[in-house]
């Protein structure tokens with residue numbers, strides 16, 4: 001080897017050692033964003049407190065759900081006693097004879113799920129199935145022990161053993177051993193399986209919607225055994241779900257109550273947030289509930305997922321502006337416009353439905369027979385379903401403006417048809 005070759009070989013060797021060292025450093029460097037898995041004692045896994053020291057950023061942000069702030073748009077928000085019945089008195093007529101005309105408040109943060117449930121005037125005489133969406137107790141304790149048996153128990157008996165810390169604990173969304181997301185609400189798992197989707201083997205991004213969708217969705221309790229059932233088989237629109245309730249698939253479930261004025265069998269819709277989101281522009285772009293409602297945050301260089309699940313417009317920078325170029329003000333104004341339009345049509349639909357209940361009653365008072373009233377009642381039942389589907393949805397139009405507007409349009413049309421049908425009945 002010549003002197004020159006020796007020098008060159010030396011330089012190569014130094015370079016190899018240097019870059020090798022750099023590569024090793026990069027690969028071996030601790031990842032700032034990685035989370036160290038902690039062992040949570042088995043008897044503490046259903047709560048929150050035992051997770052506090054191991055996952056301080058997630059814990060602290062989850063506890064921000066205790067805050068009682070209004071929404072920046074003036075719709076929704078997380079306040080005590082934010083009564084729908086006071087703001088939309090047509091609900092008193094439309095839910096007459098049913099628990100929702102007694103108390104019906106806007107939703108609050110997850111940390112209130114237990115206390116709000118225990119205090120609601122709608123509670124007695126409900127059954128155990130109502131606790132299905134208030135934490136993982138019903139699954140980890142009851143369901144694992146004896147399947148859906150808890151669903152038929154008196155609610156007081158079902159909730160008696162649940163400690164305060166166990167309502168909506170960390171295990172509500174996480175497997176406490178691995179901290180992986182887990183979708184386990186069995187009604188949802190079964191309904192999605194009927195749609196050909198195995199939720200727990202779904203792509204990770206889809207799970208970031210299912211984790212919320214398992215509770216934020218329409219359901220009813222089965223006639224046979226009180227289990228939670230979701231009407232997904234025909235599709236996820238208000239029309240598809242209505243068709244399901246009108247078919248044999250509902251297995252004898254006809255509705256929630258008979259309205260005392262119109263004597264019509266009514267359906268109560270429950271928060272179809274998953275359904276509205278499912279075919280929105282955002283869902284099509286792969287944007288899930290978690291992207292908006294649980295954005296990534298940074299604290300002292302540590303990246304973490306915000307667990308303050310509230311209006312994303314309280315964190316517009318992190319929730320929206322990672323994708324959108326508009327200013328926070330422009331985007332918030334856009335959302336508010338969608339809300340204003342939705343609310344206006346929602347009120348018109350609700351008020352027209354209320355008039356239809358009274359028109360059907362007036363026709364019956366004039367002597368119209370059940371047979372004569374059948375058409376008006378069928379139109380009324382469907383009209384109210386479309387109105388309620390939107391009114392019970394939590395995004396006030398934003399999650400899917402097109403779908404929401406179509407649904408309200410159908411409600412208004414059918415409510416007018418019902419009024420016409422009732423008024424047109426001639427009685428000898």
Ligand code: HEC
Pocket residue numbers: 035048051052055058059062168169170171172173174179181208211290294303304305306307
């Ligand atoms: C309503 C559902 C929900 C609840 C309740 C919940 N989490 Fe999470 N958590 C999530 C989601 C969604 C993610 C994002 C996970 C992903 O995409 O892989 C997450 C991520 C995490 C991570 C991974 C690191 C990170 O920040 O992304 C940790 C650790 C964590 N959560 C801890 C907790 C703790 C502790 C609690 C209880 C105080 C809790 N979580 C309650 C939904 C939840």
Ligand code: HEC
Pocket residue numbers: 076077078106107108109110112113114116117132133134135172173211212213214215216289290293294309310311
């Ligand atoms: C176990 C059932 C369950 C799961 C899972 C769940 N939620 Fe909820 N969520 C609720 C209930 C119940 C409430 C109402 C609590 C109350 O009003 O006391 C609620 C309330 C909310 C609110 C209202 C907060 C406010 O400021 O008004 C938001 C936003 C929300 N959830 C988003 C989500 C998101 C996003 C996910 C998924 C990461 C999710 N939820 C998962 C049951 C659930």
Ligand code: HEC
Pocket residue numbers: 071072073074075076077078106107209212213216273274275277282283287288289290291292293310311312313335339394395396398399
């Ligand atoms: C593209 C972002 C985005 C996605 C995706 C999204 N949301 Fe929302 N959500 C919003 C906005 C914006 C509002 C209205 C907030 C406001 O007016 O302050 C909202 C409102 C809500 C509310 C009512 C909050 C309150 O203050 O009462 C709930 C509950 C909710 N969303 C749940 C969900 C669930 C569950 C999913 C997924 C199935 C979802 N959202 C998907 C942006 C999103």
Ligand code: HEC
Pocket residue numbers: 281282285287291292312313316319320321322323324331332334335400401402
């Ligand atoms: C991960 C990326 C992403 C995030 C996060 C996101 N968006 Fe979007 N948004 C999109 C895409 C993509 C579209 C569709 C745009 C298009 O087709 O031109 C869209 C469309 C919209 C539209 C038009 C909706 C319609 O129905 O026509 C509005 C308004 C909007 N976003 C508001 C928001 C707000 C408010 C937030 C935060 C709460 C948000 N977005 C978060 C990607 C995102």
